[in-house]
Amino acid sequence: MNEQTIEKLLKAVKNDDISIANALKKMKSLPFEDIDFAKIDHHRQIRLGYPEVIYGERKTPDQIAQIAQKLLDKKSNILITRANEQAYGAVKTIAPEAKYNVIGRTITIEREHIVPPKSYIAIIAAGTSDLYAVEEAYETAKILGNHVKKVVDVGVAGIHRLFAHLDIIQNARVVIVIAGMEGALASVVGGLVDKPVIAVPTSVGYGASFGGMAALLSMLNSCASGVSVVNIDNGFGAAYSASIINHL
Amino acid sequence: MNEQTIEKLLKAVKNDDISIANALKKMKSLPFEDIDFAKIDHHRQIRLGYPEVIYGERKTPDQIAQIAQKLLDKKSNILITRANEQAYGAVKTIAPEAKYNVIGRTITIEREHIVPPKSYIAIIAAGTSDLYAVEEAYETAKILGNHVKKVVDVGVAGIHRLFAHLDIIQNARVVIVIAGMEGALASVVGGLVDKPVIAVPTSVGYGASFGGMAALLSMLNSCASGVSVVNIDNGFGAAYSASIINHL
Amino acid sequence: MNEQTIEKLLKAVKNDDISIANALKKMKSLPFEDIDFAKIDHHRQIRLGYPEVIYGERKTPDQIAQIAQKLLDKKSNILITRANEQAYGAVKTIAPEAKYNVIGRTITIEREHIVPPKSYIAIIAAGTSDLYAVEEAYETAKILGNHVKKVVDVGVAGIHRLFAHLDIIQNARVVIVIAGMEGALASVVGGLVDKPVIAVPTSVGYGASFGGMAALLSMLNSCASGVSVVNIDNGFGAAYSASIINHL
Amino acid sequence: MNEQTIEKLLKAVKNDDISIANALKKMKSLPFEDIDFAKIDHHRQIRLGYPEVIYGERKTPDQIAQIAQKLLDKKSNILITRANEQAYGAVKTIAPEAKYNVIGRTITIEREHIVPPKSYIAIIAAGTSDLYAVEEAYETAKILGNHVKKVVDVGVAGIHRLFAHLDIIQNARVVIVIAGMEGALASVVGGLVDKPVIAVPTSVGYGASFGGMAALLSMLNSCASGVSVVNIDNGFGAAYSASIINHL
Amino acid sequence: MNEQTIEKLLKAVKNDDISIANALKKMKSLPFEDIDFAKIDHHRQIRLGYPEVIYGERKTPDQIAQIAQKLLDKKSNILITRANEQAYGAVKTIAPEAKYNVIGRTITIEREHIVPPKSYIAIIAAGTSDLYAVEEAYETAKILGNHVKKVVDVGVAGIHRLFAHLDIIQNARVVIVIAGMEGALASVVGGLVDKPVIAVPTSVGYGASFGGMAALLSMLNSCASGVSVVNIDNGFGAAYSASIINHL
Amino acid sequence: MNEQTIEKLLKAVKNDDISIANALKKMKSLPFEDIDFAKIDHHRQIRLGYPEVIYGERKTPDQIAQIAQKLLDKKSNILITRANEQAYGAVKTIAPEAKYNVIGRTITIEREHIVPPKSYIAIIAAGTSDLYAVEEAYETAKILGNHVKKVVDVGVAGIHRLFAHLDIIQNARVVIVIAGMEGALASVVGGLVDKPVIAVPTSVGYGASFGGMAALLSMLNSCASGVSVVNIDNGFGAAYSASIINHL
């Protein structure tokens, strides 16, 4: 907001073009009125350069299909996470080219292909039981326009397995590390690369894993620098961040 | 010591400017030393391209100074975090050019200037009480070779203050968001930029903030995509990750 | 039954329109009944000026219908929360005008219309997945005699959506803010209005949301003054408090 | 500075008692200043109708005094919470009329008296050990322009003590209930009044009170409708909300 | 153990009646050998004067019936807690007089009637949703030989309901208080009686009740003296303790 | 409340002895007016038959002495818990016969000797580090008029030590078990006696004892029936309950 706005208002008061009560009311909302909404109210896709994402949990297949339809009308690419097969059935009726990843529980509709940068995102996972998060991350990274390489079942209990893939890990532009139980993989990988590492704790485990809490705390306390963390099982979020970095 | 140093050495070998025996002697004294003698990880600097970091907590001034001395012998830049004034006193006797940031509790010794990339890191903080984490992040980012812009006291309770700095935030290459209490700033900023956001929960608050737990959980559950999180009060870790991204 | 009913009764006594014996009989059957016979708190309606509320969780349809029948005999308005469709079936047989809100899981029976004050309650929610709490709050506020305006899907990740509704929010007499995940909306709204804000954390989220804990802690630590909080998913409680304030 | 000041200014403009240029100059120095220069939120006072609040924790006496000085220049009333005696000493040098509440740890400077509404706020506390929160709430309510009545040491273990003050409680416009340990007082009071109840859990207790957690959870789960809750020990927040309600 | 045992052993050594190796072995287990097993190894029923209790959770109907059969052979009275209807079916085939309490989920078989003391146990519960714990406590107290009086639905939100039953509460020899949500009833009752109060937190509630945690912490922090607490939903344990006290 | 009260009120309305407005107001407070306050508002000492207790934590020596003075004026016996030596100094000036237990941090003033029942309370503690809770319980039990026997340092890691005192434990009328760390002693003792057992978890321990949480949970989950639990370190509460039982 600049002086002109207030000056105009004061003149209007002086000239009886506006009542004092109304002028007062206008001033109360001033600090927001002067926000350049052009700066912030663009459609998310334009602003962030990305497809539209629908979080499928707690939504009926019908609701998901309806939201998808609206977005398709705008020619958006679409990513639906946490989607079950019923949702896929409903979406396929309006977008036959929709693809479903059973393990990752994602539906993707690609209307406009994004040319990925040459560099790739590496997704490293401790065990096969973490695959659901791996696939969610994978599909997210793909629809956002990225090359992706996956390395699964390289948990630290057999650390030679990890070293066998050092090349893939060290040559990535950004690395996603996915692990449940004690989540130690994030620290080990973090110590091996000079690239950003995004860690995804999973809810794989039982007892004192407390639904992924153990892995989460472990990753937050990583002794390796350069590791940041997303929510438990949040493969989508990790890939989203990784994609932003890969497109920088 | 960084890649350039080794590269230069290799070139000297190639050009016969140095004998293989002498080159070997020079190299032996650094990254490999840790295998034969101590375990100070000189090699980390080469592998990860960064100066050496000393975590000052629970270390006496003497211990800190001794470790610093060894690293200085290798011509490393040095960052000491969580350092008190006594530690600074001890370090200054061996490195008079060492600088102390009282608020951030960091000591930095810059022996070799790293030319920063043109892009900058933005550090956004909710309140003046978060300054200790801001300064730790700032000093870390600087010693790692980055331009940094700070915006402090823009908590969401007066959101127009944040909007007044939209330009700085949106033009950064990577954004660090620092907030205590409910940590809502991370989500709001995350929704405004298309750059990687690294969130630092702080222990600022009382009662049900549980030492930063409230802000930490808040940030992990951010409804804005592209936000990853580091440990409570870990300004260093956020800046380390941000610097890696800024140097990509 | 409310104050008016008793007042009318007292006037009838005064005017000899009813014998003291009959008036006594009428009165005995309500607020005092709970002391002599059952413990259904009819008196609450008089004391607090509100309809009777039945918490439907862990109650069979039959139990709910029986309690409702007793209250209907006293001509009370009735609100049943956390009710499933079976409960609605049972209630409809005794009160065909009963209405069921599928999303909010409420049954309402309005026997006596309460004239609402002119001011209104605003219910602001972060996402469509919070609708179950929104509808519970909405039905509660309506049956308690209030005008209500709802604004849904204005989470802070796209904050321009919120600003588009500033008028509705700032002109309300009291504002209910409903959000899951990190619950940041409460702080942002709290900073925009000079009216009481009642925050409802929801269990929407996963992983480190810990069933709504993240949003709850976030709201309790709100950096915005004037925000008070109710239990997770407690749309009813928020609307109840809001209604009291709106009727002041 | 409050609405009246601006209203007066607008009237002066209208009546040609002040030139537009001068009015503009006067206005520029307050709410808008925060956008151009500092970030002290002068506008908040206008927008929310309240004095400026400084959270004293983790701030040095000097810092507090400096912030207070800036606010005094704008003729704001000032409330400083969590302030120690050193802070009071520093503030008194710039505002000799400043008052210190030792128990509540508040400093108040009243430059402009706010005429309170006729209705009052009741502050009800379980024990004398909760006094620190009582006094913080009391001073907050006073500086915000309210009549306040305090009832202390009426914990539920001797419930007749509470009943002895039913009149004060039931005739208030809004009731603040402050209790530590098991926090049961909130539920009992909530069942006795038809006014909004704002509950403040305190950290009074030991062992399984976990720093106020027990009282907090207790109050959030109150079986009495119409009770909302603020952070542990947050007497300020409760009074702030109560004042908003009392001024409606 | 007394000296005689050791003396005898030493003599045996001296007389070569035992080898040194064997004597040494005997001595190693001495401190336990000398326990008067008569003191501790009586059948539980004799030692504690009570029937046998079977915890039915995680046991199949067959397993329960088999254990019951063994105990019936010894003419024990039997109490089976957390039993479903299938378990009841299986037990009835071996003990047709077995009784099932659907709400309390208990099976009782009374082979030998215990004459109860004249004093009675009062069971006070906050709401009808706590009935499952009430009935478990009731059946336990009955089979253990006690008179019991129940007062249900007297939660503190309508505290006059509680006062209407003061006589029953104050004349009991021991009082069991059962409540979920915030569990405030225990403190209020604890302040009204001069008898032992045993509090049972229940898992009734949602959100921040965290499965009964809120009520549990509340009761442990009761400001009323003379209140002790058992596990969440442990109606059995409370009645067991109460019965011991009632039989003193 | 009985019919007569209402009948009288109705007659007064009829005879114009009271306005309808006033009658209405009276009826709103009826459920409380009819409480027999004689039943609940006796002085605590009379009602419960016990001395007055002052919780010394967070109170200054002066405050404690003042409260003590008031109670002494009524000839009460006095127990002050969590008192430091300064408090004792202040109390001794007004009651020279006051006694201080350094370990238990209690001050006791006995003005009127209570003749204890013949039966005794046994206090059993796991280790010498639990002595502070033992002594608090001991002094409480003594001032409340009880014989007490103490058995200390009989933790389950050397269970023969416990058996050496079986007589004292089994002959008590009520047993208090005090233990920190894993609190296993409560279960073992609970299995050995047919008397009420009140368990006191202590904060003795480190690491995963989480300030007594481990012992608390352990005791609440005791596999031995007849064990009830009080707050962590609450020797006072256990002795208070035990005394009530011992005086039955």
Place this chain on the structure above:
Amino acid sequence: MNEQTIEKLLKAVKNDDISIANALKKMKSLPFEDIDFAKIDHHRQIRLGYPEVIYGERKTPDQIAQIAQKLLDKKSNILITRANEQAYGAVKTIAPEAKYNVIGRTITIEREHIVPPKSYIAIIAAGTSDLYAVEEAYETAKILGNHVKKVVDVGVAGIHRLFAHLDIIQNARVVIVIAGMEGALASVVGGLVDKPVIAVPTSVGYGASFGGMAALLSMLNSCASGVSVVNIDNGFGAAYSASIINHL
């Protein structure tokens, strides 16, 4: 890594046999290149001398059978934990000699008999409801080649039952203690033997057992030395450790 490797590299640079860029890249991975992978990359069975283990949770019968088939091709013994009957059905088709333990939910295939040492492992459990963990431990210990003795239902509430089996416990080479609820058995057994004790907390219990948390904390805080702990319900892990010790 030794000097020769570097020397050779430097010579290659000098002789233009390798580019500087490639030499630099090689040096960056040096610290790992020189790892003697023979030391760490053996097949797990060879390295640890044990059969292959498949964690059956979250795996389909097909996946389990496929993995088993691959391992059988290598003639490994196989242990599948957390397996349901469907998995057993699938495994039996490829290995008819496979055995299923219904309670322990394990499938074992023994292709090569391991001769057990003479000493045995004792498995001690508090209650019959802990049997699922007992059997998992038992099957694990057997397939790993151990003699095992089981003692079940010796919880501390009836401690004489435990003493009746002192011989079995004290003569074992290593003792596994399995208990839910308060887990006190670990401390009592730990105090009775001079052998390693491995404690397994189980999720048996309800309410404040918090899924085994109470037993876990209890065991970690054991006052008996020589007790170490594994995850909740982790019978497999305890037996694995015990087997390693038994084979030393």
Place this chain on the structure above:
Amino acid sequence: MNEQTIEKLLKAVKNDDISIANALKKMKSLPFEDIDFAKIDHHRQIRLGYPEVIYGERKTPDQIAQIAQKLLDKKSNILITRANEQAYGAVKTIAPEAKYNVIGRTITIEREHIVPPKSYIAIIAAGTSDLYAVEEAYETAKILGNHVKKVVDVGVAGIHRLFAHLDIIQNARVVIVIAGMEGALASVVGGLVDKPVIAVPTSVGYGASFGGMAALLSMLNSCASGVSVVNIDNGFGAAYSASIINHL
């Protein structure tokens, strides 16, 4: 005192070198003494074959010295953990040969040398800040009669440091792994050895390490088999278990 002492005594009895009365008197003064007089568990040493341990926390120097004196009278070796320098001062006056480990905070008095087995215990620690636990474990293992090898500062963030010591780790008979922060070292080491691994989480860390909770949970959820865990910072307990195993 150990078995040899008793054996010698028995031989003396057999050979008439001592009268039965005198032998009895000698024996009475030790393992049985605890039953009659004090409760210091002399018998433990015989039963478990180990010196006496005093937990120094919360004990005054005087108390520690007194207990030590009694034990010295029995010629026991003594280990005092969590001891400060004052305690050492007091102990040295009665046992001048006592040794103090400043970092480990242990006092040791070795009256009788235990010949260690040939195999050794390896203590592996992540960082220098874990040294306090390392030294506590070291002193414990030494006084219990063991060879010990220490490897410190081999955290997983620079995993090549760990590999440099593979020989020491893999040749130990039992391995103690000590780590704070995320505790990942336990899983990595667990995957490298076929020996029992005992993990010690330390409280080293900040923020979401929650006093060692993160490392504790991490170690309990280790994906490597054969890892068992002791309490946070419990170097003593780990070494005690390790020593038992090393002496098998």
